[in-house]
Amino acid sequence: MSDRALELFEQYLDQRASGQQPDAAALVHEAGDQADVLAGMIAAYAATHPADVTEDQLDLIAARPELELPRPWPELLPALRERTHTTRATLVSRLCEALGVPGSERQVGDYVHELEAGLISPARVRPAVVSALAAVLGVPRSLLESSRGLAVEPPPSSGLNFARSARYADDALMSLGALEPDADPRVDDLFTGGDDG
């Protein structure tokens, strides 16, 4: 039999029959210009012959973050940080590095706080920030993408407004604030320039 797709399909069947776990995707790519046909054969076969699953495999797959119950960012981000023992300061530092805005830790930190507190909508965040967060937290980008549309009740803001206004009402703090670097407009755009921005 010279047909490449059939040869590879036989290989797939043999491996499954011997208890191995063939990588269907690798075989399909190996088929070259017959990839479509082999993919169809494997898909049709796999649809009618579901794989056996071991407890160990199930343990591994069940730990994948994309199988987690959906949670809005104010719940998800702290949970992911806790899972990876990533402090907010570390997250902010690595975000600044990934986003190419070194020295903007305070500004980025404020935005991270606002995201975790539900004070700004994740929908306003630029895709670059989503990618950077996913990389730092070690999760698929799509996990964050899909969760940022989940609504969260905004907390009462009066206290925070009061705290913020009080800070700048203090002359000493005003003078300290004047020593801090100017806000980088690129950071504002990264965190608020998205769809809702």
Next chain:
Amino acid sequence: MESLTTGTLAGTGSFRCEECGYVVTLAAADSLPDCPGCGGSRFAQASLSDGDPGRETARRCVGLVVLRHRDLVRSVIAAKVPPGAIDDVESDVWLRFSRKAYSGDEITNPVGLLLRMAMFCRADFHANRPAAEPTLGDWDDASDDAALDDIVVTAAVADLLAPLGDRQRDVVWQRIIEGRSSAEVAAMMNTTAGNIDVIVHRALSRMREAQP
């Protein structure tokens, strides 16, 4: 749960040290280091839902469906997506499927749903769309649910075999879908194994020509 040791290429995810509980997070190409907390070398996969039995049960149910049909999803993706992007697209499929499962709607035909999602995700990949963002609401839409539930595996397979004549379809079904040998199929159809191979070869050529 299976232990993983320092130096293992464990794949993307988080891993908890079995000695001190420290969690390390790896990208796909990273190998497990010695534990930064205690220097230990044995790890188990960490879970976001550690300590919550309800969540863990839900994840395992979704995970079981995912694993049983993984070859289906990966083969469909691989037909149109370059090797370096397959894991990401697959991840999108699992994400969409789990969201659908957690929505509370009954999934009457998980295989058909996974097939459809795999096709959507690879289309999203080529359109350079953020895969899951615009579709989360879509999957939760009742009218879309009805459409998805209408998809059945037999229909997908029938589409695949549509270009074939009746005899070719019978042979391919027995040889490929049922996994019988050429000799077995030949005996059923009163012909030779060599003739079955020829029929399959021609059928594959026709299926290949019919692919868009």
